[in-house]
Amino acid sequence: LRQGSPEVIFGENKTPEQLLTIVSAMTGRQRNILVTRLDEEKGGLLVSRWPEGDYDPLARTFCLQLSPLPDLHRGPLLIACAGTSDLPVAREAMVTARMFGIEVEELTDVGVAGIHRLLAETDPLSRAAAIIVVAGMEGALPSVVGGLVAVPVIAVPTSVGYGAAFGGVAALLGMLNSCAGGVTVVNIDNGFGAAFAAARILRRQPA
Amino acid sequence: LRQGSPEVIFGENKTPEQLLTIVSAMTGRQRNILVTRLDEEKGGLLVSRWPEGDYDPLARTFCLQLSPLPDLHRGPLLIACAGTSDLPVAREAMVTARMFGIEVEELTDVGVAGIHRLLAETDPLSRAAAIIVVAGMEGALPSVVGGLVAVPVIAVPTSVGYGAAFGGVAALLGMLNSCAGGVTVVNIDNGFGAAFAAARILRRQPA
Amino acid sequence: LRQGSPEVIFGENKTPEQLLTIVSAMTGRQRNILVTRLDEEKGGLLVSRWPEGDYDPLARTFCLQLSPLPDLHRGPLLIACAGTSDLPVAREAMVTARMFGIEVEELTDVGVAGIHRLLAETDPLSRAAAIIVVAGMEGALPSVVGGLVAVPVIAVPTSVGYGAAFGGVAALLGMLNSCAGGVTVVNIDNGFGAAFAAARILRRQPA
Amino acid sequence: LRQGSPEVIFGENKTPEQLLTIVSAMTGRQRNILVTRLDEEKGGLLVSRWPEGDYDPLARTFCLQLSPLPDLHRGPLLIACAGTSDLPVAREAMVTARMFGIEVEELTDVGVAGIHRLLAETDPLSRAAAIIVVAGMEGALPSVVGGLVAVPVIAVPTSVGYGAAFGGVAALLGMLNSCAGGVTVVNIDNGFGAAFAAARILRRQPA
């Protein structure tokens, strides 16, 4: 994974100054740089300093591509998303996956309360080499997807919801208890981690 | 609800002697009697004392019908159940509903990991006047059912599962956060309560 | 439920721009529109764009009626509310129910610590075809109401309270463990869901 | 409290031998002895050794009265109890209170789902100098009682219930969030502690 993978910075708790210092230091190494969890202010700062970089306000990421993206990966990664409120997490996964050189397809608004919308999407489902499923509230989508496909399914619970959603705990528990076999789970809102796991899976190994 | 409804005894914490005493006292009132949460020993004891009664070892219920069942209810109640381990709770709901004079249909093994099994059951789903959905683990089935039908959906989480299922908490939270609108929920393993709620709903009201 | 039911938008996590776009798109379909969880700023924006719409600051809802309300429902729905702090949730339920064409009555400030206030309300209680009970803190009101009436009782816990109320968890648990049979529960503060459940129940079914 | 109060032993984790040793040592001091949380085997052992003692299998207590009970207390203590499953805890409170020389009255099966049973009991309620309210499940009874009387109300949650009752947590939270002012709470199933608190309250103080 080492070669071709980006340097990643978790932007959440860092001050603007810290971010500038860290990114500056990294640019010397000529590896691609991904900064996550950036609000618009921090994102704007980075873009004004490195205009060739790309800030995505939905994903809250900043990408600075300093060398070609690797092309080591098998097949497309499908990122499926239950509701529109889950989009920021899905987008963080998408941006991250692309920095790993993975081809990404997206499927949005295919929540389980309107199951026919998901079932209509036979093409993207059958094409995918792996699937990231992003869902909040009851987090049921990975169970349905896991029952439809044989490829790896990585479930990302989101903090979308209120009351007994407990900031994503309901979705997390739902996914850990998925009745579809072999669904794996990452932390709440961890789109980055899901894409990283996909990169581990889709990497074309020697042999 | 008063007229036509059974007397109900919660059998779990009661000694065999207490059960005999309470049921004996009740038989005088000529109302139908339902005892729930009875292990085989207590069930056998009640049957040996009242051979006309009916002990269901799966539902863990004892029914003693002393007067005709009421016929006050509209339409069939569908009880749908995700996995075979959820059957005891579904059966408690079924036995209870019948004591309220409700016609019951059953659908088993229609968990969301094999969504086509559920979707194939268009007839029972469209016929139902109300649906009780029983599911453990991630408790996702009510969301799918709630998206398919317009009738009342009562979700019963079960304690089926292990680890992060936390004795039914994962299913309970999933159901409380259902992205299908208007799904209501009862306590973990409370098949009795779900059927009671159905009786409140299906009762033919004056007017 | 499909015909006659409103389109519903969950306003909480949406930006003003997103809301304008979504509502605009929907107006084309000539179905009634309900937006929930709107603060005053977003509500004002929608009203200034669609002055014929109605923003309710207590319910935090915006209603845009583009076609006649359906009249498919049996009997009045009673919405009973323990304390004045529970009113926003009760009002969200009321607004939602009305968008489903349901006739609503209200009962406020009938908390269990002054039980005689509730018991004095025999008329609305006996008239109701179904009851939504909204309560925070210990969430005890549904148990008392459930013992008084035979119609469906839908309990809505609210996040009212502090300390060991845990944002509505105490009320939620109280309602799930109601000693009154057949009380069903929705998520914390989910007035919308309770009214939706009532619409499922009160819908006049064919036959 | 010191003079007149019993010596108390928590029997739960103690072996039969430890109990015999401890009680023996205490008998020398001529103070009354109360042992709580005794199963029938341990209770039988103590009775066979001290036949003048009294084992109560419901309360799971053993009392050995070696000196006259104190008579220091004002007015009767009412112990009210929601359901029959709560009786063991109520009885532990009653036995304890009597060892403190307090006059006790009992009210059973006055749960909030049948509120008229409680409201019918105006005499014991108005007579009481203090009230212990024992309830499991949603633990709502203390709120209703607290709204009816001006004397001290001590709430005891019990572990009665299943699923989301969480071994008494639902009742505990309900009581801590009581909307009736000035209700105080003790630990789950702590009938002993409630009676001890009543003794602190009802003790006739010098002056």
Added chain:
Amino acid sequence: LRQGSPEVIFGENKTPEQLLTIVSAMTGRQRNILVTRLDEEKGGLLVSRWPEGDYDPLARTFCLQLSPLPDLHRGPLLIACAGTSDLPVAREAMVTARMFGIEVEELTDVGVAGIHRLLAETDPLSRAAAIIVVAGMEGALPSVVGGLVAVPVIAVPTSVGYGAAFGGVAALLGMLNSCAGGVTVVNIDNGFGAAFAAARILRRQPA
């Protein structure tokens, strides 16, 4: 409790307008008025409208005395407080108790990590007719006090602390599990409730 007790308003979730309306309506009844949980802005508003009233910024209370305080109570109430951060809750209890006509003494900064400070206070401890103990963090003070005195001890956990204090849960659990017999507990930060409970206890009953 009815006669002589104040009208109480929970100020937290109410808007300034609501507070003005409610207090205005109440002044007509000539009973004393207590408003709790008021920030400085709301407090200032009430004082500017009723200059004869008294806003306490530490207790966050507003008192409006319209009739003489009752004098029905036995002995002084001691309010003991572990650390300086617990003072707002202790002060809420003090203000409330005074509105019930109870004489109050205070003891501050007597936390258990400097146990000799508490033990030096023999006079206030022995004089008290009842004691409210306010403590955050590990909430250990009520256990020590409960072992020193025979009068009623009401424990108030506070949300003081961080990390594993969990907003007062650690203190709450500590107090519920006090190894001193007969300590009772109210909700986290509920100084008002503790004083109300003291009023129930200290009220001079007929006879």
Added chain:
Amino acid sequence: LRQGSPEVIFGENKTPEQLLTIVSAMTGRQRNILVTRLDEEKGGLLVSRWPEGDYDPLARTFCLQLSPLPDLHRGPLLIACAGTSDLPVAREAMVTARMFGIEVEELTDVGVAGIHRLLAETDPLSRAAAIIVVAGMEGALPSVVGGLVAVPVIAVPTSVGYGAAFGGVAALLGMLNSCAGGVTVVNIDNGFGAAFAAARILRRQPA
């Protein structure tokens, strides 16, 4: 995954009779059969009925191979395990993986408190096409392994531990928060699920 994958039965809540019935019915289909979570009694029963089957008392599994194992998988799967108490879960994973036709290597007793034991195992670590890491208590092993290799890492928390291990919750949370990127997690003690996920990953896809 469909072709070549075993039929799997969750044995935990099933009676011996149910197991006999289900397995009998399945044998007709000529697919391989895997039964998990079997105590020795149930395991013995299945072996006495199908002596060609294989009961593993450590894994608590029963395997009945009725057709050749598939050979569709890339590279070896390494199953690494922190302590000896984690072995049953690791073994369940191993048995399951073998039923999917996956070649398995094992590494035991490489917990993080003796980090040099793990670091010495460079060969199995570098050879693995994917790694399942099984650990209880603080569940730290996946973080270290995830930092050492680029292949997929599936973490399985176990219920090993006591006190604040909370039946595997501490390990589960540790794994969900792994500071090594792209580690995915399955339910507590879910060795089966981890191996199923590995089968999804290691399946040789068309192209």
Added chain:
Amino acid sequence: LRQGSPEVIFGENKTPEQLLTIVSAMTGRQRNILVTRLDEEKGGLLVSRWPEGDYDPLARTFCLQLSPLPDLHRGPLLIACAGTSDLPVAREAMVTARMFGIEVEELTDVGVAGIHRLLAETDPLSRAAAIIVVAGMEGALPSVVGGLVAVPVIAVPTSVGYGAAFGGVAALLGMLNSCAGGVTVVNIDNGFGAAFAAARILRRQPA
């Protein structure tokens, strides 16, 4: 720590056969052996195989001394214990400490509800080079001890208690939030870990 420290085996989840095998293998190395968490049956088995070993039924430990205990430690370790139910954990700590060559003193039944018992023990408190404090229920003892002494204080919460003690969680939280500075904490019931920590502290370091 390596030289002079015992080999330690966690006996809880191991079968008698496993224990015999492991201990046998270890005896070859001539280091002292400590097995913890042994019930009487397993303990008896080990004693019958190695009669020179010592099984302590209270501590649930088995010690097999094969070489002289190290004498590397400074000063006595005091193990103070709140109630008699905490004794097994205190004893586990004591046995462990002795296997590390540490001189141990004991103080029992010095719970905070009878604070004068603790304060009377000035000698052992002032003599100690370090103190282990064992307490269940509210776990308050370490705060008081930590305020009295300047030496290291290691707090061990025990699972003693019921209801809201939550198997030691209340004591654990109390200790983590101790208002006495510099108190450190180990896992619930982890007497072994506390003694191990004491050994790290009391070891006479080079220089």
Added chain:
Amino acid sequence: LRQGSPEVIFGENKTPEQLLTIVSAMTGRQRNILVTRLDEEKGGLLVSRWPEGDYDPLARTFCLQLSPLPDLHRGPLLIACAGTSDLPVAREAMVTARMFGIEVEELTDVGVAGIHRLLAETDPLSRAAAIIVVAGMEGALPSVVGGLVAVPVIAVPTSVGYGAAFGGVAALLGMLNSCAGGVTVVNIDNGFGAAFAAARILRRQPA
């Protein structure tokens, strides 16, 4: 500990005025003063009043040295820190330790996902007389360190992380369940407490 130790003020909940008053009062005693948990505004205020004092914005501490630091301590204290987000807590520990006269060394960015960084630091690890390990997320670092050294290891969980980190709970549980023996733990983010514990340990005792 008394002589030579600083006076410590917990700045979090105190107003600027309270801080000025308290510090002023203390300066009279000529002991060194440490104020913790100060934001930049409060810190600036203290510095402008006592320019000889030192505000550290990372540690959020203010130190006012009025007498020489004690020199009572043995060996250097190593403070090791998993990630850069943990630095504020590590720095609070460092500042505190220095006020106790302890010599401190630091090791940063040695998280377990890059284990070789830690293993490369043999010198500071072997030199340390005690080690404070600060880590968030899965909190695994103390287990690795505890396995490498024989000196006391004090683990400080931090609130760094998101989702299932639960504000430091994941790290706290990880540390309490450390499979390295004798690791002790303080509250989440309690750098102060860890340094205080180190001072208890490293104090040169009489004898």
